Amino acid sequence: MPQKAWSAKRERQYEHIKDSLEDRGTGEDKAEEIAARTVNKERARSGEAKSSSRLSREDISSGRRGGMRSGTRREKGRTRDQLYNEAKKMGIEGRSKMNKEQLQRAVDRRK
Secondary structure, eight states: OOOSSSOHHHHHHHHHHHHHHHHTTOOHHHHHHHHHHHHHHHHHHTTOSSSOOHHHHHSOOHHHHTTTTSSOSSOOSOOHHHHHHHHHHHTOTTGGGOOHHHHHHHHHHHO
């Protein structure tokens, strides 16, 4: 187990994820890393972690996401909804009619 600060529930969650990944052919080191990241993200989302990134708190849950942004050749990064919310906070006009690429450019221009 990577951390002793985890509760018994998180330890079980870690083991379950790790075992599941190994059963599907993922190497042990990679399975441990993915399981630890998943558990840490869930801890951040539920307020158990002492510190967490904004993305860990606001992104869709790792269980629901289910690898939507993994294993593809497309550019990874923020979702359209995340970019839209960032554009909204920046006051970017016309954001509701923009697609993901347009939102990305508009947000990047403002930074």
